[in-house]
Every structure is written in structure tokens, then in C-alpha cells.
Amino acid sequence: MIINKEHLFEDNKKDLKSHKESFDFLGLKLDNEGHDVAKIITKLKDFQVAIPSWALGAGGTRFGRYSFYGEPSSLDQKIEDIGIIHTLTQTSGAVSLHIPWDIPEDFKSIKELACSLNIKFDAVNSNTFQDQKGAKESYKFGSLSNTSKAAREQAIQHNLDVINIGNKLGSKSLTVWLADGSNFPGQSNFQTALQHTESSLKSIYKGLPDDWSMLIEYKPYEPNFYSTVIQDWGTSFMLANACGEKAYSLVDLGHHLPNTNIEQIVSILMMKGKLGGFHFNDSKYGDDDLTVGSIKPYSLFLIFNELVYGMRNNPQNPNLAWMIDASHNIKDPLEDLIQSLESIQEAYAKALLVDQDALKDAQMNHDVVTCQEILQAAYRTDVRPLIEKARLDLGGAIHPIKAFRNLKVRETLIKERGKNTVATGL
Numbered sequence: 001m002i003i004n005k006e007h008l009f010e011d012n013k014k015d016l017k018s019h020k021e022s023f024d025f026l027g028l029k030l031d032n033e034g035h036d037v038a039k040i041i042t043k044l045k046d047f048q049v050a051i052p053s054w055a056l057g058a059g060g061t062r063f064g065r066y067s068f069y070g071e072p073s074s075l076d077q078k079i080e081d082i083g084i085i086h087t088l089t090q091t092s093g094a095v096s097l098h099i100p101w102d103i104p105e106d107f108k109s110i111k112e113l114a115c116s117l118n119i120k121f122d123a124v125n126s127n128t129f130q131d132q133k134g135a136k137e138s139y140k141f142g143s144l145s146n147t148s149k150a151a152r153e154q155a156i157q158h159n160l161d162v163i164n165i166g167n168k169l170g171s172k173s174l175t176v177w178l179a180d181g182s183n184f185p186g187q188s189n190f191q192t193a194l195q196h197t198e199s200s201l202k203s204i205y206k207g208l209p210d211d212w213s214m215l216i217e218y219k220p221y222e223p224n225f226y227s228t229v230i231q232d233w234g235t236s237f238m239l240a241n242a243c244g245e246k247a248y249s250l251v252d253l254g255h256h257l258p259n260t261n262i263e264q265i266v267s268i269l270m271m272k273g274k275l276g277g278f279h280f281n282d283s284k285y286g287d288d289d290l291t292v293g294s295i296k297p298y299s300l301f302l303i304f305n306e307l308v309y310g311m312r313n314n315p316q317n318p319n320l321a322w323m324i325d326a327s328h329n330i331k332d333p334l335e336d337l338i339q340s341l342e343s344i345q346e347a348y349a350k351a352l353l354v355d356q357d358a359l360k361d362a363q364m365n366h367d368v369v370t371c372q373e374i375l376q377a378a379y380r381t382d383v384r385p386l387i388e389k390a391r392l393d394l395g396g397a398i399h400p401i402k403a404f405r406n407l408k409v410r411e412t413l414i415k416e417r418g419k420n421t422v423a424t425g426l
């Protein structure tokens, strides 16, 4: 292990005094306002976000990829990297695998490694958007929606294989994201494509263990630029309902057309008990996969406000599978993920500060100004001392990015792995 709690204990020392001062100041203020600070901190400690196995290396665009020194080149190394982030932040205690990019060679040893780092196996992701070596059928014209029965059957079998792999690791959910769609008007029949998709998903659903769930992701465009079969939350919701009670919609923040009211989608899905998973990222234009909270932090807060409302008021909705789904093109992937985790926790902590009772009263009185004041009072609170406290209590770093640099984590990784490693996957 490159870093451990003892390293962080030492590194935290110089920041302890100023952390304590700001925490005491904020704690007193929140206490006076009637907040249960200890309860908020417990909630922050319990909040764990999965890191996808494909996010530990430098990403890229179709114009090029600039690799980052010391990137992981095996699943073991990817899990070790998540271990580093988790040691620092204490909030990334899970990994989400993409199959076949990251099939474990030795299940026992990978489970032991993850367990030693306190990392659980979250949702497993299938891949029917690329043709695999030696595969009989091509997904060029679709997978679960393909007009070719043989291609559909191959894609269904792949998803069943992924469930089987996940089962051996202790995963409890399968995430299905399909690239299926069409690039030109007339290329495909919308109704046939959706019917095929529904019946393929039902076949996969049949193979789902009792305690598993199936998460159906939607996305309006890309790689198909005229139509996508599962284009929006309505389509995903329809398919989840058709499959059964263990099937849910998954919201990826980047998978919406500009200005979509994502918080309203989240709210309604939770009311219907059908929000199963969540992929965090941020975007300016489309599925940009930027660092969470880097572009639209207020939107993220409003989304968390609905998530918190739903977690309190919608027992019909299951616990959510949280995951970061971002790409790191120019930043150190580990630093970028740490920044994302910090933004997620910030938005969550701020949402926990919203006075829901006062908001309800203001809504009942049609006092629009007060409604806005309540939300913005929470949003404008600098909650970072609460997050620092949650991390510190668990043995993490007061300032994870600073500690990452002080402890020369990247330099050590480069020494250990060399300069020329390339992560597999995207």
C-alpha cells in the first residue's frame, strides 16, 4: 500500500488546527439553526460512491489520447488505485467493473485484494457496443435491438455471462447501456427496434438472481446520431416496468439534451420507486464526462435536494447504486476523481441542510421568494468543514488532493509502474 492511515495521520497534523476552528464555527452556526450536525456527518460517512474500472487511466476523445504516467495496466492495479482514493477520501468504497474489459483472471485473489482495501463490487456493466475478438455476430447495427436474431441472442448471452461474473464477486446489479440506434432517417424501424430491445431485456431479466437488480441506462444520442433506442427516461422507465420489479432506470447526468430538468426526472422516478442507479459527471454541451461539479454545481445541488427528499419520503424506491462516470483527458485521473468525490459530498451535505418543513410551508403559502431563500441558504453554506470532519473521523485526509501531492502518490506510482503503462478499456 502506497499510503495508509498512519501517513495521513502525520500529514493531517498541520491542518488540524484550522480544520477544528472552521468546524467549530460552522457546527455552532448549524446547531443554532436547529440542524443535527452529528447526524449529517454520519450520513456523509455512510455515503459511498463506486469508481468504474475504466476511469483510472487517462481517457481520450476520438481526436487522440494523452496518456498519463503511472497508469494502471491490470485490474489489480486499478483496484489498488481505488484503494488509494478510498484511503484519502473514505468515500469510494466500491468498484464497478466493465466486462469484458476487466474480467478477473483469479476471482479469489481479486476478491481478497478488494476486501483488504475495503472495496466492494458494485454494479457490473455489460458491453454490447463493441465487437469482441472472435465474436460470431457484429453489433454494428445493434445488439439487443438488432433485426438479426443471432446478434440479439449473442448480446443476451453476453449479459447473462456478465451476471455470472458479477455473482462470483458479490455484485448485486447489472447495468445495461446500449449504443443501439440509427444514424440516418429510415435506417431502422423505431417500433421494431424497441420491441426487440424489450424482449431481449426480458430474457436477461429472467436470468437475474432474486437479490439482483437490473439498471437500464438511457442516452439521447451518440454513437448513433439520428436515433437511440433507449433515448430518455420515459423509454427506460417503460422498459423497466415491462421487465418487472427488479428492473430500474439509471440516470447518468450527461445523458440529457441541454437544459433538461434532471432533478424533476429524479424526483418522479423515485416517487414511482424506479430509480435504481446514478452516474455522476458534469457537462457543458453533451455527454462531456467532465469532473462532477466543475460546470453546474447549483444543478448538482438541486438534483441532490430531490435525491435527499426521495431517500426520506419514498421508501418504495431502493437504495441507489452511485457511480462516477467521468473521463479524465488532461488531469491526473486520481486527482480528478478526488475532485468529483468532493463535489458529490458537498452537494449532498448542502442538500441535507435544506429545511424541508419550512420549504413545504413556503410552498403551501405560495411564498416563492422564501422557497428560493431556503434552497439558496443551504447552497451558499460552505459545508467543507463537515466533509473534512467525516473524512478525519474515518482516518482519511483533511485535504485529499494536498495529501495526494504531499505524499507523492503519483511519483511513487510512476516509480513502481514506469512511464509507459496504458490502461485497458476506453
Ligand code: PSV
Residues within 6 Å of the ligand: 125, 177, 217, 219, 252, 279, 287, 325
Ligand atoms: C457511454 O455514454 C457511457 O459513458 C455510458 O454512460 C455508460 O455508463 C458507460 O459508457 C459505460 O458503458
Ligand code: MN
Residues within 6 Å of the ligand: 177, 217, 252, 279, 325
Ligand atoms: Mn453512464
Ligand code: MN
Residues within 6 Å of the ligand: 252, 254, 255, 287, 325
Ligand atoms: Mn456516457
